[in-house]
Amino acid sequence: xxxxxxxxxxxxxxxxxxxxxxxxxxxxxxxxxxxxxxxxxxxxxxxxxxxxxxxxxxxxxxxxxxxxxxxxxxxxxxxxxxxxxxxxxxxxxxxxxxxxxxxxxxxxxxxxxxxxxxxxxxxxxxxxxxxxxxxxxxxxxxxxxxxxxxxxxxxxxxxxxxxxxxxxxxxxxxxxxxxxxxxxxxxxxxxxxxxxxxxxxxxxxxxxxxxxxxxxxxxxxxxxxxxxxxxxxxxxxxxxxxxxxxxxxxxxxxxxxxxxxxxxxxxxxxxxxxxxxxxxxxxxxxxxxxxxxxxxxxxxxxxxxxxxxxxxxxxxxxxxxxxxxxxxxxxxxxxxxxxxxxxxxxxxxxxxxxxxxxxxxxxxxxxxxxxxxxxxxxxxxxxxxxxxxxxxxxxxxxxxxxxxxx
Amino acid sequence: xxxxxxxxxxxxxxxxxxxxxxxxxxxxxxxxxxxxxxxxxxxxxxxxxxxxxxxxxxxxxxxxxxxxxxxxxxxxxxxxxxxxxxxxxxxxxxxxxxxxxxxxxxxxxxxxxxxxxxxxxxxxxxxxxxxxxxxxxxxxxxxxxxxxxxxxxxxxxxxxxxxxxxxxxxxxxxxxxxxxxxxxxxxxxxxxxxxxxxxxxxxxxxxxxxxxxxxxxxxxxxxxxxxxxxxxxxxxxxxxxxxxxxxxxxxxxxxxxxxxxxxxxxxxxxxxxxxxxxxxxxxxxxxxxxxxxxxxxxxxxxxxxxxxxxxxxxxxxxxxxxxxxxxxxxxxxxxxxxxxxxxxxxxxxxxxxxxxxxxxxxxxxxxxxxxxxxxxxxxxxxxxxxxxxxxxxxxxxxx
Numbered sequence: 082x083x084x085x086x087x088x089x090x091x092x093x094x095x096x097x098x099x100x101x102x103x104x105x106x107x108x109x110x111x112x113x114x115x116x117x118x119x120x121x122x123x124x125x126x127x128x129x130x131x132x133x134x135x136x137x138x139x140x141x142x143x144x145x146x147x148x149x150x151x152x153x154x155x156x157x158x159x160x161x162x163x164x165x166x167x168x169x170x171x172x173x174x175x176x177x178x179x180x181x182x183x184x185x186x187x188x189x190x191x192x193x194x195x196x197x198x199x200x201x202x203x204x205x206x207x208x209x210x211x212x213x214x215x216x217x218x219x220x221x222x223x224x225x226x227x228x229x230x231x232x233x234x235x236x237x238x239x240x241x242x243x244x245x246x247x248x249x250x251x252x253x254x255x256x257x258x259x260x261x262x263x264x265x266x267x268x269x270x271x272x273x274x275x276x277x278x279x280x281x282x283x284x285x286x287x288x289x290x291x292x293x294x295x296x297x298x299x300x301x302x303x304x305x306x307x308x309x310x311x312x313x314x315x316x317x318x319x320x321x322x323x324x325x326x327x328x329x330x331x332x333x334x335x336x337x338x339x340x341x342x343x344x345x346x347x348x349x350x351x352x353x354x355x356x357x358x359x360x361x362x363x364x365x366x367x368x369x370x371x372x373x374x375x376x377x378x379x380x381x382x383x384x385x386x387x388x389x390x391x392x393x394x395x396x397x398x399x400x401x402x403x404x405x406x407x408x409x410x411x412x413x414x415x416x417x418x419x420x421x422x423x424x425x426x427x428x429x430x431x432x433x434x435x436x437x438x439x440x441x442x443x444x445x446x447x448x449x450x451x452x453x454x455x456x457x458x459x460x461x462x463x464x465x466x467x468x469x470x471x472x473x474x475x476x477x478x479x480x481x482x483x484x485x486x487x
Numbered sequence: 488x489x490x491x492x493x494x495x496x497x498x499x500x501x502x503x504x505x506x507x508x509x510x511x512x513x514x515x516x517x518x519x520x521x522x523x524x525x526x527x528x529x530x531x532x533x534x535x536x537x538x539x540x541x542x543x544x545x546x547x548x549x550x551x552x553x554x555x556x557x558x559x560x561x562x563x564x565x566x567x568x569x570x571x572x573x574x575x576x577x578x579x580x581x582x583x584x585x586x587x588x589x590x591x592x593x594x595x596x597x598x599x600x601x602x603x604x605x606x607x608x609x610x611x612x613x614x615x616x617x618x619x620x621x622x623x624x625x626x627x628x629x630x631x632x633x634x635x636x637x638x639x640x641x642x643x644x645x646x647x648x649x650x651x652x653x654x655x656x657x658x659x660x661x662x663x664x665x666x667x668x669x670x671x672x673x674x675x676x677x678x679x680x681x682x683x684x685x686x687x688x689x690x691x692x693x694x695x696x697x698x699x700x701x702x703x704x705x706x707x708x709x710x711x712x713x714x715x716x717x718x719x720x721x722x723x724x725x726x727x728x729x730x731x732x733x734x735x736x737x738x739x740x741x742x743x744x745x746x747x748x749x750x751x752x753x754x755x756x757x758x759x760x761x762x763x764x765x766x767x768x769x770x771x772x773x774x775x776x777x778x779x780x781x782x783x784x785x786x787x788x789x790x791x792x793x794x795x796x797x798x799x800x801x802x803x804x805x806x807x808x809x810x811x812x813x814x815x816x817x818x819x820x821x822x823x824x825x826x827x828x829x830x831x832x833x834x835x836x837x838x839x840x841x842x843x844x845x846x847x848x849x850x851x852x853x854x855x856x857x858x859x860x861x862x863x864x865x866x867x868x869x870x871x872x873x874x875x876x877x878x879x880x881x882x883x884x885x886x
Contacts, residue, residue: 298526416547481530482514486506486730487538487737 082174083139083157086146087242088130091153091250104128107151107253114149114315118142131158143246148313150279151256152248156231159241163197163234168204169211171241172230176212176219178244185222186243187229188212194236208232252281254314259283260364260394261357263349264310264320266302266422269368269397271310271414272405276396277366278313285360286310286318287353289325294429299422304469309414312471321356322465325349328456329429337446338431342376343438344446347388348457354389355461362391369395370405375434384438489859492817494636494665494792494850497690503735507692511727518724519713528726535733539697542740543674543682546702551716552729555696556664556685557587558709560630562698562720563660563681564591566706567628568600574656575625578602581613581642582835583635588662589831592630609837610772610786611640618647628658633666637832637848638770639792641670641782648678658704664688668739669791670747674699684736686728690853691735695728750790750851753860755780757793757849760864766871766878770794770836770846791851796838797871799879802847805870812866817848 090107108125111132115121120135121142134142139157146155161171176186190204199207212230213219233240262274264286274284288303304320311318325348332344353365369377376385386393397405409415447453490498499507510531516524518532533547540547553559568578580592582604592602603621607613618629629651633644644661651659660681663672668689674682682699686692700706700719712721739746758776761767769775771794772786782788797805802818809816829840849863 296521296526297523301526481527481534482510482730485502486510486531487534487734 082159084134084160085158085240086132086134086139086142086155087158087240088132088146088155088248089153090128090130091151091248091252103151103253103256106256110149110151110253110315111146114145115142146248147246148249149315150249150251150281150313151253153250154245154248156242156245160238161241163194163237163239165199165207168232168234168239168241169208171239172208172212172232173215175241175243176216176228176230179228183218183220184227185220185225186212187221187223187226188232189229190232190234192234194234196236197234204232204234249279249313251279254278254316255281255283257281258364259285259360259362260366261321261353261360261362262286262366263353263368264288264303264307265368266299266306266418266420267368268409268415268418269370269373269405271306271368271418272408272412273366273368273396274310275313275408275412275414277394278310280396282364282366282394284310284314284318284366285356285362286320287323287356288320289323289349289352291326291329292324294326294329296422298420302417302420302422304467305417306414307467308469308471309412309417311469313412317468317470319360320467320469322467323352323356323460324463325460328453328460331450331453331456333429335446335450339433339435340438340443340446341429341431342434343381343384343443346376346381346385347443347447348453350385350389350393351457352460354391355457356464357391359461364392364394365389366394366396368397370397370400370402373402375436378436380437381435384440384443387440488813488815489855489863490815490852491849491855491863492815493852494688494848495817496687496693497852498854499687499692499731500690500735500738502738503691503731506734507727507731510730514726518726519715528724531726531730532724535729538733539736542736543672543699545675545699548717549699549702551698551700551719552724552732553696553698553720554694554725555687556585556662556683557696559683559685559696559698560585560587560660560662561591562706562709563683563700564588564628564630565595565709566719567658567660567681567704568595569598569707570705571627571658572600575623575627576600577623577625578628578630579605579618579621579626580630581605581607581632583607583611583613583637583640583832584630584632585636585662585664588630588632607640607835608786610782611635611638611770611832611836612786613642613647615643615646615650619650622650622654622657626654626657628660630660630662632662632664633672634663634670634789634792635832636665636792637830637846638794638836639665639789639850640771641666641787641789644679645677652678665789665792667736668743668746669750669789671743674701680704686732686735689735689739691732691739692728695725695732697732697736746853747790751780753780753851753855753857754788754790754793756857756860757851757864760860761793761795761867763864764868764871766800766875767795767797767867770796770833793849793851794846796833796846797874800874800877804877805847805874808870808873809866812870814863814866817850818846 111130112123118137121137122133124131159171159175161167188205188209190201192201228243230243260282262284264270278284286307290300307318307320328348332341514528516528518529536550537547539550578600596602605613605617605621631642634641651657658680661679662683664685666672667684680701684697686695706719708719710721715721755776761769771788772783774783806816830846833846
């Protein structure tokens with residue numbers, strides 16, 4: 082029944098000077114996100130984007146648009162001939178989508194083409210009275226209607242819509258620069274990545290693994306999470322896999338058990354910073370949430386964070402665990418994150434890690450670890466990089482078995 | 488041979504057989520093992536689970552793999568009753584459930600639970616008002632089949648789900664064995680807490696089934712042992728059957744709307760054929776054919792089942808003679824059809840024991856077309872023509 086989808090832009094619209102750049106970037110994003118739908122066409126007019134479905138499924142397109150950043154909301158639109166009877170029929174069809182229940186509505190007619198014989202006020206009445214006759218349970222409320230039925234009259238076509246679906250919000254992906262993301266297998270870091278992407282940051286993910294102390298499954302899990310995130314990017318996402326075993330075992334031998342998490346996190350940040358500089362990224366995004374674990378107390382953050390110069394972005398720092406879990410479920414990473422495989426951060430964890438590390442002690446211990454600088458350099462130069470795209474299997478288990486088995 | 492016993496079991500898809508064989512051959516490791524091969528087998532299960540979840544619009548961890556419909560029904564009913572006993576000891580089901588549901592409730596009665604078996608109309612339909620009337624403060628579970636396996640009567644699942652929406656302490660189990668793949672089925676939208684699905688009824692392998700368990704519900708397991716299936720079903724997973732059953736489920740559910748439409752047309756045609764044989768009495772509502780074989784609004788019928796009685800004739804005789812004419816059909820449900828007892832379902836519909844013993848079920852499959860239906864009708868007529876003189880109470884009998 083719908084012919085088009087109307088897309089409204091998000092918050093970046095306020096930025097007067099950059100508007101044009103953002104808009105054309107957004108147009109390209111929409112085009113690339115929807116490129117698998119061969120028949121549809123995407124056009125940009127007056128601060129909006131229109132997607133003409135040309136027979137493609139609205140539901141499938143909507144499913145994709147819901148995840149797209151930079152879109153505040155969208156509406157499925159019905160097209161009719163610009164002619165009074167056709168418009169009135171079309172409005173009944175659009176209103177028919179709502180279940181027949183007591184509710185209020187109002188009509189807002191916009192006459193883009195002033196040549197149409199009835200003006201907007203007249204049209205509000207002509208359309209409204211027609212809808213009321215056909216749906217007896219509806220009542221008019223022009224102040225706070227449950228449903229707003231919108232009609233836009235153009236010279237040849239008239240567009241009718243009522244439903245407003247929230248889009249991904251935020252900024253178009255990549256319009257606010259580039260950062261690297263520390264991606265563990267846990268619940269938090271994918272959510273942090275998603276939040277950063279929503280703010281328009283292009284991301285490259287970095288994962289540290291310690292095979293044979295961690296399993297291959299732990300690495301696979303992170304690959305799945307990165308694939309999931311790539312869906313929001315709308316283009317391939319880079320995942321850098323850093324072999325961390327040597328560094329980790331050298332820390333484990335330093336006889337500073339309570340400090341080991343601090344030392345590991347510092348080493349990870351230093352590696353991440355080098356990768357960031359190499360890839361032209363200007364920040365490091367982490368899933369830290371204040372007070373959640375020993376390495377995320379304020380004094381731990383202080384000691385850990387001081388090891389790098391790049392800004393550390395912590396989107397989740399003030400959020401509750403439940404809120405983070407809620408987001409993880411919404412973006413579809415939760416199911417993968419709770420798989421039980423250990424990652425390297427839970428390895429060699431002492432009984433009571435320090436919640437109040439001392440910066441000088443940490444630096445002294447590091448200076449006594451033989452070859453730390455070389456190991457860090459080796460970790461960076463020896464890393465493996467994957468370019469990941471989303472799967473169609475939902476849970477992201479394309480690696481499992483052959484496709485024809487399912 | 489024309490096979491009209493799809494309610495009992497179905498011919499598996501070629502692709503399902505191939506999947507079963509391939510997975511059996513290549514992925515023999517135990518999914519609980521921590522080595523790579525074990526992990527790969529485990530992943531296959533998770534992919535199958537994700538697929539089932541996606542097809543039903545639910546979450547992957549809400550699906551448990553079992554050995555089939557009987558186990559799923561037993562796990563749902565006994566597992567819920569035992570787990571929530573502290574909330575109350577009253578259970579509700581209907582008089583026409585499959586033996587794997589009915590007997591599970593009988594066994595719970597022996598454990599001290601009180602069970603209300605709500606009646607059905609003469610067309611075999613539960614009235615949601617009877618369920619409402621049976622509800623008490625201590626009701627912890629309502630279990631109802633979506634489609635009756637003998638008559639094909641569609642039960643008011645949506646209405647019962649709506650009724651129970653305001654009763655969060657009462658769980659709702661649906662036996663969807665005969666409806667999955669045939670009718671639309673929305674566990675989430677219909678307020679279903681537990682849903683049974685069987686693979687071999689939808690062209691999958693035997694020994695594989697699913698139980699949907701709404702998130703947050705913990706069942707008391709029937710089988711104790713390892714931590715498989717979230718601790719709700721111990722035992723090494725049947726990896727090949729699980730993967731093959733997921734494939735069968737996908738094939739069945741993706742083509743469901745088309746199948747429903749096609750089968751209703753065939754059902755209507757078959758009912759019209761049977762209507763032309765005066766000795767046979769279809770068991771659905773009187774106006775069954777009126778809405779394209781869909782039954783009536785008050786008494787909807789499933790697309791793939793036609794049930795009729797041949798009063799005064801033992802059903803085995805009809806079945807055997809039909810078989811001689813190249814038709815495979817069934818009496819009652821296959822699970823109880825070897826006993827020479829009148830059907831509990833037909834008795835509940837108010838039939839006397841003579842006609843309750845004489846029910847015959849024809850169930851349709853994907854391979855059937857209009858020509859098969861016409862052949863079936865012709866052969867039914869021929870069989871009746873032969874049996875007529877032997878019919879109890881027939882005027883020709885002494886001739």
